[in-house]
Structures are given as structure tokens and as C-alpha cells.
Amino acid sequence: MINLSRRKLIVTGLAATAGASGLAVAARLAQKYGLVPPDHGGIYGLGESLTYASQRLLTRYSLAREFPRSRISPRPFPNDLDPFTEDFKRLQAGGFAGWRLSIDGMVHQPASFSITDLKSCPSRGHITELACEEGWSYIAEWVGVPLSYVLDLVGVQPQARYVVYVSMEPNTWDSIDMADALHPQTFLCYGMNGSELPVAHGGPLRMRLPRQVGYKNIKFITRLTVTDSMKGFGKGVGSAASEAGYAWYAGI
Numbered sequence: 001m002i003n004l005s006r007r008k009l010i011v012t013g014l015a016a017t018a019g020a021s022g023l024a025v026a027a028r029l030a031q032k033y034g035l036v037p038p039d040h041g042g043i044y045g046l047g048e049s050l051t052y053a054s055q056r057l058l059t060r061y062s063l064a065r066e067f068p069r070s071r072i073s074p075r076p077f078p079n080d081l082d083p084f085t086e087d088f089k090r091l092q093a094g095g096f097a098g099w100r101l102s103i104d105g106m107v108h109q110p111a112s113f114s115i116t117d118l119k120s121c122p123s124r125g126h127i128t129e130l131a132c133e134e135g136w137s138y139i140a141e142w143v144g145v146p147l148s149y150v151l152d153l154v155g156v157q158p159q160a161r162y163v164v165y166v167s168m169e170p171n172t173w174d175s176i177d178m179a180d181a182l183h184p185q186t187f188l189c190y191g192m193n194g195s196e197l198p199v200a201h202g203g204p205l206r207m208r209l210p211r212q213v214g215y216k217n218i219k220f221i222t223r224l225t226v227t228d229s230m231k232g233f234g235k236g237v238g239s240a241a242s243e244a245g246y247a248w249y250a251g252i
């Protein structure tokens with residue numbers, strides 16, 4: 001664990017080297033301290049590393065802002081979605097009784113959970129903003145089971161660094177590092193504004209992490225894989241979105 005003065009030193013070092021002798025030194029520092037995001041190889045690679053590294057060092061334990069009930073948006077709007085697959089429609093017709101979330105990879109006990117299983121875990125809620133990168137946002141109350149709770153149940157191996165989450169929507173998946181996976185506001189979310197999570201908002205289950213922008217909050221998630229490397233997942237840059245040019249780390 002990096003203590004405060006060391007942390008400050010690294011941040012100062014990253015900033016200074018970025019300004020002065022070029023970004024390569026900063027990138028090497030970031031690499032050394034495990035602060036390189038999986039999409040670092042792109043055109044904006046060094047910039048992505050610096051954003052991720054300084055955010056991680058400065059805000060690792062901070063919370064996204066929570067709002068009072070009076071601030072809940074009267075009309076949250078779901079993003080447009082592609083047509084659902086036949087598999088999805090079949091599960092939906094059965095009230096999602098056949099829905100499973102499977103967890104595999106670097107865990108001691110791979111497992112699969114029904115929505116009922118997840119609902120029987122301790123639930124948490126928060127009233128937070130969902131902010132789309134396109135500029136709109138709304139505030140809602142989100143209810144679910146903290147991802148950290150479920151990861152504890154299956155037992156994450158110590159070398160794990162990322163949690164990959166996969167949607168039932170084709171080609172839709174993303175990943176977060178362990179700091180975000182274990183963050184207390186990161187939920188496997190099944191409830192919204194006092195009801196079941198509507199399908200339009202990702203029901204029966206979505207990732208809800210208010211510390212990152214909308215597109216990291218993948219809907220219809222059905223599989224989690226714990227891993228120490230993003231190589232071997234798609235093009236190895238951490239998500240379908242970052243393959244399309246979006247930042248893998250999109251912290252707010």
C-alpha cells in the first residue's frame with residue numbers, strides 16, 4: 001500500500017515529468033506502480049495513463065456524491081437500445097426466473113446466482129447521478145448488492161486485478177479494476193426508485209458504479225470474470241467501448 005507522502009511524491013513526479021522531460025518517464029513510473037490502464041496503447045495512451053494514475057492515487061477511496069430523496073429526477077430516461085436477442089426475450093417472458101449471473105476466473109469458488117439469490121444478499125442503496133458522456137444525466141435511487149459482497153462469497157484470488165462484466169446484449173462488455181470493484185458504491189443493481197430495475201434501464205441486473213460515467217454502467221449483465229490481465233478479452237484494451245475509442249477509465 002502506498003502511504004500518503006509516497007503517494008504525493010508519485011503524483012508530483014508524474015506531473016513534473018509529464019511537463020518537463022516528456023511523457024515516457026511518467027509512463028514508466030505509472031507502469032512501475034500498477035497504474036497503467038488496459039487501453040494505454042492507443043493514440044491517447046500516455047494521457048490515459050496519467051489521468052488514470054492521478055485519479056487512482058488521489059481518489060481511490062472517495063465516494064461519489066449522494067443526494068437527498070427530493071433530488072430524484074421525476075423522469076429518468078433510458079438510452080436507446082438495440083433490439084433484444086431471442087435468448088433475452090425468452091428469459092424476459094419467464095419473468096427472468098431462468099436468469100443467471102455466473103462468476104468465474106480467478107476465484108476460489110466459481111458460482112452462479114439467480115436474481116432471487118442476489119436479492120437474498122444484504123442490499124444497499126444510494127441516490128446518485130448517472131451521467132452519460134453525451135452530456136445528459138439524471139438522479140435515481142439504485143438498489144442492489146455491493147459487488148464486493150458477491151466477490152467475497154466466491155473468494156477473489158490475491159493476484160486478481162480486474163473484474164470483467166459481460167452483457168446479454170451482443171458485443172457489450174466492460175471491465176473495472178479491483179479498486180472500483182471493491183468500492184462501497186459499486187453495485188450489482190436490480191432495483192431503481194423503489195421498483196424492480198426496469199428492462200429499459202438494464203433489468204434484471206446492471207452494473208452501477210457512480211464513480212464512473214454512464215457507459216461503464218453496463219445493462220443486462222450475466223457474467224463476471226475475475227482476471228489479472230485484460231489480454232485475451234477482445235483486443236485486450238479492457239472493454240468493447242475502449243475498442244471503439246472511448247477511455248477505459250472514465251472516472252468522475
Ligand SMILES: Nc1nc2c(c(=O)[nH]1)N[C@H]1C(S)=C(S)[C@@H](COP(=O)(O)O)O[C@H]1N2
Binds near residue numbers: 215218
Ligand atoms: N447493455 C448496454 N448497457 C449500457 C448501454 C448500452 O447501450 N447497452 N449504454 C450505456 C450508456 S452510454 C449509458 S449513458 C447508460 C445509460 O443508462 P440508462 O439507459 O439506464 O439511462 O447505460 C450504459 N449501459
Ligand SMILES: [Mo]
Binds near residue numbers: 079131133214215
Ligand atoms: Mo452514455
